Amino acid sequence: MEFEFSLKTRNKIIKGLNGKYFDVCVIGGGIAGAGIFNLLSANGVSTLLLDKGDFASGTSSYSSKLIHGGIRYLQQGHIMLTRELLRERNYLIKNTNFVEEREFNILIDNYSWNPLTIRFGLFVYELIGGKIRIPRMYNDKYNYEGFKGYFTYTDAISDDAYLTVSNILSGVINGSKAINYAEVTEINDAESDQVEIKIADKVTGISGKAVCKVVINATGPWVNETLKMYTGEKISNLKLSKGSHLIIDNNGYIKNPIAFKSHLDGRQMFIIPRDETLIVGTTDKFIDTPDEFAFDDEDRNYIFKSAKRIIPDLKETDILRGYAGIRPLYGRGNSPGRVTRDFHIEINRRMISIMGVKITNYRNAARHSIPYVKRLLKRNIETRGLPQILYQRKPTKSNDELIDQVIMNEMPVYPEDIIKRRLGLFFFKKDGGESLRNLIEIKLKEYKSV
């Protein structure tokens, strides 16, 4: 039988909930929840994943979309973290068809690292990543005022949302259940060994419930709101940092991703060519709540001015749009750049909260959460070689076929789900996917009416 994971599948799962038992309920369908869901499902653990919005509609579709070890983390002395990230990067390059290795240029000017430090740093970075390369400085392209030249190094780019959705689909292929637009509104264990979860279906307005032994709180920026629902407590070292990007018309400006330091404040930034656009970012600013933030004029001006120094021909009219996301970070430090980018796990009764998971590091984070699940479930769970990506889109000949496949297999509910979180058109196409909106709307409507 053809694989189906659609709006109709969604409605069936919702109807069947009615207090149904699962070993584990994962709250949050961002990369953190998706990775754990996939790993548990591969072990035959009956698991339910719920997201209050679309899958990946939180931070996991608003990142820089890099799969990387983080030159900056190495520079800050986080060698173990860089090593783990590079190992995961290499795994994803080898085992997926949508994590692409790319050659990055790192620019050297008066605001950047000094060439000797960067030469040594890149040598170590490549070595940890499994390549022996003696970095050298080139000056054939960046020879305008203030630039001494550039070095090259290897990293990777991807589509964060598609990686997240592929992990969720892999869990579904292994028999678990996942529902988008299903908000967890109450979590209660009455001190017993089972937890009851109330769910509000935001599509139909109906509410339901599920019962489970273990709850994974993978709600990213909302980790404290979810924990509070259960115990009334909060994690005091959770810090939220807003990061913004500009999407710019590439106009043939650059081919390779560029890493540089902004002349405005010395912050490391990236310009990443993607299909028809450049994604430029990012900013890093603490905010108080996960529900009040926006991409604003200050972000726009800062990113544009920083990028214009690198691409002097860039024009205001090249700016297409912007976006912002929130980093759910755990740690001390009074400036966002100083807080570690490593993940953190906390246990409260039957809830395992996981935060600070980078897109690149989700497999590692999933494996680290398993000992706690094993203890609470009292059963063995294998982690070796897991989680794996089992879902791959079939090649299609037209947009028609592609959209049909997405509607049938990837549970989009609204056009925006396809435009932003299945096909990445908002980020990678000049028109942000608007030319396909009509077709997507018609096809979704047709599907609903059959």
Ligand SMILES: Cc1cc2nc3c(=O)[nH]c(=O)nc-3n(C[C@H](O)[C@H](O)[C@H](O)COP(=O)(O)OP(=O)(O)OC[C@H]3O[C@@H](n4cnc5c(N)ncnc54)[C@H](O)[C@@H]3O)c2cc1C
């Ligand atoms: C600007 C920026 C750039 C970044 N760049 C990179 C990069 O290039 N590479 C990289 O590896 N990492 C990057 N990161 C980090 C990475 O994107 C995040 O750390 C990661 O996406 C966090 O994933 P998450 O699953 O923890 O959170 P999220 O993706 O936010 O997922 C949490 C989910 O929980 C759901 N939820 C919340 N409350 C409820 C509820 N009550 N019921 C049901 N569902 C609920 C939300 O809807 C959301 O979908 C970047 C982050 C930012 C902000």
